[in-house]
Amino acid sequence: MRLKRFRLPISALVLSVAAPAIANPANDFSTPLPEEPLPSVAQLPAQYPASWVLVHDFHFNAIVDGRIAVVDTRSSDQPLKGLVRAAQFANALLSRRNNEIYTAETFYPRLTHGERTDAITIWDTATLKPKGEIVLPGGKRQQSVSYTGLFQFTNDQTWALVANFTPAQSVTVVDLRARTVLGEIDLPGCAHIYPTGARGFTSLCADGSLISIALDAKGAVASSKTIENVQDIDNQPLFGDPAMVGQTAWFVSYHGELRGFDLSGPVARPLPAASVGTAPGGDPEWRPGGWQVIASDARGLLYVLMNPKGREGSHKDGGSEVWVVDPVANRQLRRIDLGGMASSIAVTREDQPQLVVARGDGDIAVFDATSGAPVRDLGATTTFNPLILMPVQ
Numbered sequence: 001m002r003l004k005r006f007r008l009p010i011s012a013l014v015l016s017v018a019a020p021a022i023a024n025p026a027n028d029f030s031t032p033l034p035e036e037p038l039p040s041v042a043q044l045p046a047q048y049p050a051s052w053v054l055v056h057d058f059h060f061n062a063i064v065d066g067r068i069a070v071v072d073t074r075s076s077d078q079p080l081k082g083l084v085r086a087a088q089f090a091n092a093l094l095s096r097r098n099n100e101i102y103t104a105e106t107f108y109p110r111l112t113h114g115e116r117t118d119a120i121t122i123w124d125t126a127t128l129k130p131k132g133e134i135v136l137p138g139g140k141r142q143q144s145v146s147y148t149g150l151f152q153f154t155n156d157q158t159w160a161l162v163a164n165f166t167p168a169q170s171v172t173v174v175d176l177r178a179r180t181v182l183g184e185i186d187l188p189g190c191a192h193i194y195p196t197g198a199r200g201f202t203s204l205c206a207d208g209s210l211i212s213i214a215l216d217a218k219g220a221v222a223s224s225k226t227i228e229n230v231q232d233i234d235n236q237p238l239f240g241d242p243a244m245v246g247q248t249a250w251f252v253s254y255h256g257e258l259r260g261f262d263l264s265g266p267v268a269r270p271l272p273a274a275s276v277g278t279a280p281g282g283d284p285e286w287r288p289g290g291w292q293v294i295a296s297d298a299r300g301l302l303y304v305l306m307n308p309k310g311r312e313g314s315h316k317d318g319g320s321e322v323w324v325v326d327p328v329a330n331r332q333l334r335r336i337d338l339g340g341m342a343s344s345i346a347v348t349r350e351d352q353p354q355l356v357v358a359r360g361d362g363d364i365a366v367f368d369a370t371s372g373a374p375v376r377d378l379g380a381t382t383t384f385n386p387l388i389l390m391p392v393q
Contacts, residue, residue, distance in 0.1 A: 044070065044081055046099040046126040050350045054094055054101070054390040055364070056086065056146055057383035064111060068092045068103065069382045070128070073354055073366050080382040082128045085121070089143035091151035093160065094390060095176075099125045102176070104136075104151045104162055106143060120160060120174060134179050136172055140164040146388050148241045148292075149192030155199040159219065163193055171201070173219035182219030187211075192240050194249050197266040202249075204240070208233050212267040225267045231259070239288065239315070241388075243296035243303075250327055252276065252294045252304050254315045256287060258327050276323050277332030282308045289319045292344035292388055297353045297369060302327050303336075305345050318343045322355060322372075336372035338365070346389035358386035 051074040059066045066086040072079050086092055088106035095102070101123040108114045118136040123129065142150055142165035150163040162172040164184070169191060173182040190203035190211055200214040200222075208231045216222040231238055236257045242249035247264040248271070256278075260271035279286055287310025288294070295303040305319035322336040322345060336355065342365075344358040353369040362380035367373065 041127075044126050044128065046124075047096060048094075048125065048392045050348055050392055051354070052081070052392045053346060053348065053356055054092060054392075055358070055383050055386045056090075056092055056388040056390070058146060058385045058387040060385045064088055066090050067383075068101065069386075071364065071378070071382045073348060073356055073364075073378070074376075076376050076378070079364070079378045084123045084128050089146070091146055091148075091162075092388075092390065093151055093153060094125075094392065095153070095157050096392065097157050098176070100131070101125060101128075102151075102160060104141060104160075106141060120162070120176075122176075132179060134174055134176075134181065136162060136174070137181060138164070138184075140166045140170070141172075147192065148388060148390075149194060152193045152195050152201065154195045154201060154215070159199075161193045161195075161201055163191070171203075173215065175219070185213065185221055194242065194261075194263060194268075196263040196268055200266055202261070202263060202268040204231060204238070206233075210261070210268055214266040223266065227268065227270065230261075230270050239293050241292055241294070243294040245296045245300045245302075245327075250294065250296065250302055252288050252302075254287060256304075258302065258325065260327060274325070274327045274330040276304045276306070276325050279323075279335065282310060285310045286321075287311070287314060289314050289317045290343045290345070291316065291318075292346065292358075293319070295345050295347045295355075295389075297347045298349050300328070301325065301333065303345055303347055303355060303369070305342060306335075317341075318360060322357075322367075334372060336367060338367070339374065344387060344389050346391050348391045349393045356389055356391070358383075358389060362386060 055069040055071050057067050067083045068086045070081040086103045090103050090105045093102045103121045107117045116139040118141040120134040122132040124131050142163040152161050160174045164170040169187045171185045190205040194202045196202045202212045209228045210230050211226045213224045214222045236253040238251040238253050242251045249261050251259045256276040258274040262269040286306050289307030290305040293305040302325045304323050306321045306323050307319040318341040324333045342357045342359050346356045348354045355367040355369040357365045364378040366375045
């Protein structure tokens with residue numbers, strides 16, 4: 001067999017001969033770099049510091065590839081500590097008691113089609129490796145843009161509650177320790193899960209009422225109670241994600257009314273209404289706006305994301321200021337200028353709390369929650385579409 005000869009163009013031969021080696025004393029590669037061990041894996045503390053937050057990156061450009069970012073808000077050079085998967089409209093919880101992160105997820109064997117599997121994946125907080133899963137029956141887990149009320153703890157973080165939507169509404173009760181599903185509770189006309197009492201939950205209903213459900217030791221309904229007319233849906237509809245102060249859930253309405261519900265007992269107890277207050281300069285007026293629009297600190301103060309261009313339909317547009325309110329005294333304390341629009345906010349549970357702000361372009365900014373002064377900008381280095389901010393607490 002005769003081998004073929006490959007000919008190079010004359011120009012290439014000339015260049016290879018004529019081109020001198022370019023010496024660069026600043027880049028002396030004569031000494032090889034030390035070998036790095038492979039794989040090179042770091043380990044996080046099992047108990048995350050209070051400056052850390054979990055950020056749900058919904059990843060709109062590839063929703064099947066959502067993730068939960070572990071972020072250190074006090075680090076300017078390396079804020080991203082790690083990622084865990086959160087696939088297909090997932091929801092997440094962090095348990096400091098169990099040193100675990102839980103993601104309620106949905107999978108298809110052909111990425112976007114095939115037989116559907118819903119599951120809770122259990123991740124180790126130190127290694128960020130999966131350590132187990134609980135398959136949810138029926139393929140009915142609610143798949144929607146993430147809200148905190150779709151996946152919650154109850155029974156001292158030993159059980160999880162998962163919202164379902166087929167479009168019939170129900171809640172699946174899961175024993176996290178035994179890794180088993182305990183049962184399913186029908187919830188017609190009501191949505192979102194707010195842990196109530198020692199072992200139960202409350203949901204807001206489409207007719208303006210709420211229902212509180214207490215569970216027995218097997219996860220079945222032990223009792224239920226409906227309270228009528230707790231929400232004026234036509235005039236003061238509430239954002240679905242509340243700020244928690246102890247076991248009190250504080251909601252804000254589209255028009256700035258604050259509604260609190262004491263969830264410490266088996267039945268939710270409505271508290272006197274308050275307000276975020278008013279301010280000049282609105283065009284036409286200041287209203288709450290964004291996705292995660294209300295947060296709280298360890299002192300019980302509320303932080304509300306406000307939009308100066310508030311109008312009908314502006315409730316998801318975001319906000320440029322955060323107003324700090326004492327809901328018990330019903331008094332506006334201060335306003336924090338964010339220097340631009342933001343979509344979600346949270347407050348860390350540190351001795352010197354920080355206001356963490358997520359912007360629509362993926363940027364995470366940090367402010368001093370007490371003074372309102374900007375502290376640092378983490379940029380768009382941790383997530384693509386930060387939607388829900390979960391402070392370590």
